[in-house]
Structures are given as C-alpha cells and as structure tokens.
C-alpha cells in the first residue's frame with residue numbers, strides 16, 4: 001500500500017473524490033484528490049509527488065523516517 005504524506009504538515013492523506021461534478025465546467029480540476037486528515041488540505045497526486053521530490057532533495061542529508 002502506498003503511503004502518502006501531506007506536503008504541508010506530513011499528516012496522513014486519504015483519497016477523496018469531488019462530488020460536485022459539473023459536467024459543463026472546466027476539467028482542469030481532477031475528480032479525485034488527496035485530503036489531509038490533519039490540516040484538511042487538498043492536494044492532487046501530482047502535487048504530492050512533486051513535493052515529495054522536492055523533499056527528497058531538501059532532506060538529502062536528513063534521515064528519512066517512514
């Protein structure tokens with residue numbers, strides 16, 4: 001199972017789905033997203049991935065606890 005951590009607070013992210021599917025709207029917003037159970041932030045999988053990449057660079061010298 002893939003563990004996802006919040007880019008903001010390292011809280012646990014859970015997969016959520018937008019229920020307001022307005023068919024006529026723009027499709028820039030993905031229908032699924034990751035919601036942080038700690039701070040309530042919403043992130044796309046892409047955002048989490050990119051922040052993780054940045055984190056790996058950032059914490060290259062730090063110990064990874066996971």
Ligand SMILES: [Zn+2]
Nearest residue numbers: 006009036039
């Ligand atoms: Zn969070």
